[in-house]
Amino acid sequence: MRIYKWLDRRLNLKPVERTLLDEPIPGGASWIYVFGSATLFLFLLQAVTGMFLAIYYAPTPDHAYDSIQFIEEQVTFGAFVRGLHHWGASGMVVAIGLHMLQTFLYGAYKSPREVMWMVGVVLFLIVMAFAFTGYLLPWDQTAYWATQIGLNMVGTVPLVGEFLMKVMRGGELLGALTLSRFFAVHVLFLPAILVTLIAAHLFILRRVGPAGPWTDERASLGRETFYPRQVYMDAVVMLAVFAVLASLALLVPFPLTDKANPSDTSFVPVPEWYFLFYYELLKYVHGPLEPLATWVLPMVVVLGLFFWPFIDRNPVRNPIKRPAALVSGLLFLLVVFSLLGLSIRNLYAVPRVDPALARGQALYQQFGCIGCHRIHGEGGAVGPELSYVGDGRPDREWHLKHFRDPQSVSPGSFMPKFPLDDKQVNDLTSYMLSLKRTPS
Ligand code: HEC
Incomplete structure (x- = not known):
């Protein structure tokens, strides 16, 4: 306490404390508001585990695979840290998905929070870019061939596709240059962008305040500050998230496939589970319709999400009174999860390789x-x-x-x-x- 007072006299901490902890929450603290801070927590976990992985990781085709193997087998807690980073990435997708779902259901993207939603959509895309660039880094067969497919898809975009693909690949072939630029983007460019956008997201939140319940009656039920109850709920959820990830990291190994072999074109990669629905979709569209799946549809979905606050201009926030928005959201989820289900079923139908x-x-x-x-x-x-x-x-x-x-x-x-x-x-x-x- 005396140290706090001493520091406070020099740093004037009261206003900081006020912005951080005394933010009023309309309608009071709630477990439904935890997804944003869970996402933030996961980002911090990814940052810390990523820093430790970077100590041993070597971003060259000659050494990347061996350095991951070294982390898995030799480094103290190496497998655990890599497991946390691997499962943390999945956790991040889940947390951000739930966060967006909650915002959507509560109509929290509506005026005056449109900009916050749009920054959020870009944050989501950045997380996907993290997933895509991170996937190549182990330089095993799955990494190599999944990235090849991803890059080819970029190549199907008219006019700029070919150029974009070359820029991402760093040349004509997927190789050393691709690996080093994916690494640089993964550990330098994307974190810088992400931190800036998170700051913007939180800055806006502090300016407009949280949206709270969808009706004024519920909002007026109570007003309490962020501290202590919401802080407590957020902390409990962060701890639970960590416990789940730590168990996954300890119990579910994530083995490397063979080292990347550019000449083995017969290798069929399986993407991460959160790209599976899309992978499944790609199987159903062929020939002239292919661009529809490789870039038209993703672009429509992304632009639709980004501009959603201006598409849905109905000021009512209660989901029951917004059947159109509710139905379109549910339909979207239904399609995604059906494709995911189909894909998983097909994967399990493939005969397992005899050990x-x-x-x-x-x-x-x-x-x-x-x-x-x-x-x-x-x-x-x-x-x-x-x-x-x-x-x-x-x-x-x-x-x-x-x-x-x-x-x-x-x-x-x-x-x-x-x-x-x-x-x-x-x-x-x-x-x-x-x-x-x-x-x-
Ligand atoms: C020093 C050279 C040499 C090495 C090393 C060698 N082989 Fe052979 N292998 C041969 C020759 C010569 C034949 C043909 C004569 C025969 O059938 O034994 C043969 C025949 C075979 C055949 C029969 C092919 C057919 O179509 O009839 C098989 C199967 C085979 N080898 C498997 C192996 C495996 C597995 C190994 C490693 C454990 C191995 N070989 C190591 C020389 C070698």
């Missing part, structure tokens, strides 16, 4: 089979090509015998007899049999 195949593939690397055999253009030509060995004459029995002792089935073979145990022989055989022209 034996992955183990077999790893053994193939480990024992240097590639020195003598070629698979899809890679490897030596001393032994037969194995790209489609699963279609060939040898069956499971043959392979098992062959791996145990090549000479026993191929007299005179100079393929070495490898020190393999039964499980390894089985895994390698499964892998060999999976190498087919049309994978089953």
